[in-house]
Amino acid sequence: MSLTRREVLTLGGATLAAATLVPRAARAQTPRRGGTLTLRLWDPPTWDPDLTISYKTHIAHTFTHSRLVRHRAGPGVAPGTFPVEGDLAESWTQPSETTYVFKLRRGVRWHPKPPVNGRELTAEDVKYTVERFLTLKGNANAYMLRSVDKVEALDRYTVKFTLKEPFAWFLDMLANPMAVAIIARECVEKFGDLKPAEAVIGTGPWMLEGYRPNVGYTFVRHPAYFVAGLPNIDRIEVTVDEDNASRTASFLAGKYDLGWENPGIISRSDWLQIKDTLKSKRPGLRTLEFPGNVGNHLSMRVDQRPFSDLRVRQAMSMALDRKALIDALYEGVGVANPPGVPVALKEWSLPVDQLGEGAKNFGYDPKEARRLLAAAGYPNGFSGSVCWATYGSTIVVDHAQLVVKYLKDIGIDAKLDTKEYGAYISTCFYGKFDSMAFGPQTPFLDGDNYLFGYYYPGEMKNQSHVNDPVVADMIVRQRRTLDPAKRREIIQDIQRYLARQVYYTTSVGQVYTAVWDGALKNYGPNLGYDYGGRLLAAWLER
Amino acid sequence: MLRRYLALRLLVAVPSLLIATVIVFTLPRLIPGDAVQLMLAETSYAKDIDELRAKLGLDRPFHVQYVEWLGRAVRGDLGESLWTRRAVVDELAQRLPVTAELALDATLIALLIALPVGVLAAARQDSLSDYVVRSLAILGLSVPGFWLATLLIVLPAIWWGWRPVTGFVEFRADPLGHVGQILLPAAILGVASAAALMRLTRGMLLEVLRQDYVRTAWAKGLAERSVVIKHGLRNAVIPVVTLLGTQLPQILGGTVVIETIFGLPGVSRFLFDAINQRDYPVIQGVNLLVVATVVAVNLAVDALYAVLDPRIRY
Numbered sequence: 001m002s003l004t005r006r007e008v009l010t011l012g013g014a015t016l017a018a019a020t021l022v023p024r025a026a027r028a029q030t031p032r033r034g035g036t037l038t039l040r041l042w043d044p045p046t047w048d049p050d051l052t053i054s055y056k057t058h059i060a061h062t063f064t065h066s067r068l069v070r071h072r073a074g075p076g077v078a079p080g081t082f083p084v085e086g087d088l089a090e091s092w093t094q095p096s097e098t099t100y101v102f103k104l105r106r107g108v109r110w111h112p113k114p115p116v117n118g119r120e121l122t123a124e125d126v127k128y129t130v131e132r133f134l135t136l137k138g139n140a141n142a143y144m145l146r147s148v149d150k151v152e153a154l155d156r157y158t159v160k161f162t163l164k165e166p167f168a169w170f171l172d173m174l175a176n177p178m179a180v181a182i183i184a185r186e187c188v189e190k191f192g193d194l195k196p197a198e199a200v201i202g203t204g205p206w207m208l209e210g211y212r213p214n215v216g217y218t219f220v221r222h223p224a225y226f227v228a229g230l231p232n233i234d235r236i237e238v239t240v241d242e243d244n245a246s247r248t249a250s251f252l253a254g255k256y257d258l259g260w261e262n263p264g265i266i267s268r269s270d271w272l273q274i275k276d277t278l279k280s281k282r283p284g285l286r287t288l289e290f291p292g293n294v295g296n297h298l299s300m301r302v303d304q305r306p307f308s309d310l311r312v313r314q315a316m317s318m319a320l321d322r323k324a325l326i327d328a329l330y331e332g333v334g335v336a337n338p339p340g341v342p343v344a345l346k347e348w349s350l351p352v353d354q355l356g357e358g359a360k361n362f363g364y365d366p367k368e369a370r371r372l373l374a375a376a377g378y379p380n381g382f383s384g385s386v387c388w389a390t391y392g393s394t395i396v397v398d399h400a401q402l403v404v405k406y407l408k409d410i411g412i413d414a415k416l417d418t419k420e421y422g423a424y425i426s427t428c429f430y431g432k433f434d435s436m437a438f439g440p441q442t443p444f445l446d447g448d449n450y451l452f453g454y455y456y457p458g459e460m461k462n463q464s465h466v467n468d469p470v471v472a473d474m475i476v477r478q479r480r481t482l483d484p485a486k487r488r489e490i491i492q493d494i495q496r497y498l499a500r501q502v503y504y505t506t507s508v509g510q511v512y513t514a515v516w517d518g519a520l521k522n523y524g525p526n527l528g529y530d531y532g533g534r535l536l537a538a539w540l541e542r
Numbered sequence: 543m544l545r546r547y548l549a550l551r552l553l554v555a556v557p558s559l560l561i562a563t564v565i566v567f568t569l570p571r572l573i574p575g576d577a578v579q580l581m582l583a584e585t586s587y588a589k590d591i592d593e594l595r596a597k598l599g600l601d602r603p604f605h606v607q608y609v610e611w612l613g614r615a616v617r618g619d620l621g622e623s624l625w626t627r628r629a630v631v632d633e634l635a636q637r638l639p640v641t642a643e644l645a646l647d648a649t650l651i652a653l654l655i656a657l658p659v660g661v662l663a664a665a666r667q668d669s670l671s672d673y674v675v676r677s678l679a680i681l682g683l684s685v686p687g688f689w690l691a692t693l694l695i696v697l698p699a700i701w702w703g704w705r706p707v708t709g710f711v712e713f714r715a716d717p718l719g720h721v722g723q724i725l726l727p728a729a730i731l732g733v734a735s736a737a738a739l740m741r742l743t744r745g746m747l748l749e750v751l752r753q754d755y756v757r758t759a760w761a762k763g764l765a766e767r768s769v770v771i772k773h774g775l776r777n778a779v780i781p782v783v784t785l786l787g788t789q790l791p792q793i794l795g796g797t798v799v800i801e802t803i804f805g806l807p808g809v810s811r812f813l814f815d816a817i818n819q820r821d822y823p824v825i826q827g828v829n830l831l832v833v834a835t836v837v838a839v840n841l842a843v844d845a846l847y848a849v850l851d852p853r854i855r856y
Contacts, residue, residue, distance in 0.1 A: 043815065045625070196627060212807060213812075213815070214801075214807040214811045214812070215709055215710045215805060215807045216805075237709075241708065241805055242802050242805075243692075243802050245691075245692040245696050245803065246695055246705075246708070246805065248696060248699070249695040249698075249705040250699075250705055250708055252696075253703050253704055253705040254703065255708060421818075422818075
């Protein structure tokens, strides 16, 4: 079943209800120090946060590193919303549209390890981190702070950012665990870069104690963490577990405290298989459902025929039976995403039924699709190729095959051109293909990445090669609009416009089932990599 | 005589090993497309493509690269892992004991099952026990190791909320826990080999037991144990030893899946990760190690022939 707007709102309402009820209960309890939390995470491909786009690295750093600002976490925060609060920054001001001044907390200590040995963090550390982030060759996420013109340490505890132009999402970028984990210059100088595990030294709530590739790693409490009394949990034992049967068995046996997939969820198909067993094995388990932010779409070369013809793009979108896709892929529980911002980002996304004139492009209408193709000069359809990678996921495989099947139904003979994951990421994922490409997309936490990245001319992730001055202008305008309400209006206008243009054939996405042990208190699941942030104030009652 | 035989076998092993090194060195370079370009796009092994080519030694002619690599390999230098930045030899030294222990235990379990059961089935040909054993052997050959492993992990978790130990338990830290952790994956790996070995042991022993000299032994009134084990098994076991030699690559191949399922940090898992990470020095190093091991085991098998049957000489 696809989620209607009403259902999404109900889901959101339920979430909010849970969010507002639980904190009172949580507040009534006294936080308890100690205990060991067990998690399934991943081997980071590298420990250097600036040299990878991998969630496997960025998740690990949320335990060990701080950022200037962070997303508020806990049961009071509704999944899909990301209020920003200070992390290392005690406060900040915005003297002009292009200037931000952050006052750092005093007495923030690095982990007591060489070469920093627990020295105090200063504004120079922030300046060094941001400059490295922006200038390091090989940092594919550097674009997130491209608006920064310069960063200055005004004094020991004050950092000033000057932007090249107004950028309303600046704080959201700083808060995103994909970017700017604050690092120490000495570590880079000692190790050459931050690739080895020994270089994982931050000011975060936990310290990396030991890492054994393919086996796991341990985080232990940072004794001098800058928020007194936190974190509550003493140890976090991480297991690297690359086999799904093994993970399932471990979870059933109570060896993992959170769902084993990012972000602490269990996939719908696995969940349906084990939920009844879990009722008897782990009766205290808690769950919460919310739409996921991994969008799936078919991108196409809209700068070339036949995809330059709007009627062809409309036909392709109408060819997809999104309800049937949700039934087939997600056991009937999923979301049909609008173009641009996915449903999951509830503050910014416009549901499909509010897309206005363009909404019709998202309904299943193969007859009209064939008529549009014929009108565009393709009465017998056309042939093309779809570059994709399996991601080692049967769901992605099924998804790609079903999309191709639906295209075939209206006469588009799309051959799947399977690439090895690495080859796919370095080519088709960045728009280097001749016809079409299909796959899951990066799960961002802000509206801008979904719009600027995929629709602004010349951007790396502009897979469809969109070059539309109208949409480019609107994207820039929303970036310069600091008032969230006005920005939301522009973003909704963009989505309505994109619905008419269908530069990507947007498909369906999952509804996540976040699962956590009943002994874990004051925990609130959310989208994103910030495991450390979500566990910071949580505690264990076993 | 035996010494000369072994020396000759050793001599024959050298060209085999050399050919294998050429293949190990060449294969990664035959991957379609510019692998270095892909590596640079996916990873952060170097600042630019020229630096990465130089780092991998790809900026020189192929034969020069090969000779240099071989020269270093002979001196025990397999280069540095692009992923972990540690010497490949050090990485292997850390991981080899896990895989070696797993493979040896699997082989031992296979032998412990196959020989007595095979002998029993042959000595009691066409009895109920023979049929049961043969049926079990077919089952053992048919059931894939990964499926068996999955069942053995998932079912106890569903029934009793128990699963085998996760994470690697060092022998030094907990000897019993370590043995307990290795035993199950080793048994799973050993089962398929045991089935094949058992069937061959039975077949060969049946053939030997029909020989004239065995009939003579029976006629002399020797005890069954003496006839079957001393006169029969020793002569039947040479093909079994050959099969055991060929089983090793199969067991090593099986360790990739088993190490992943059971979370064991062995060489096979390292190879799997290295392929994902396009860590070519590691891929070459591990493949060289595997090839060298297989050549060495085959050499040992050949040597064992001479011990088991003094008539075998070059």
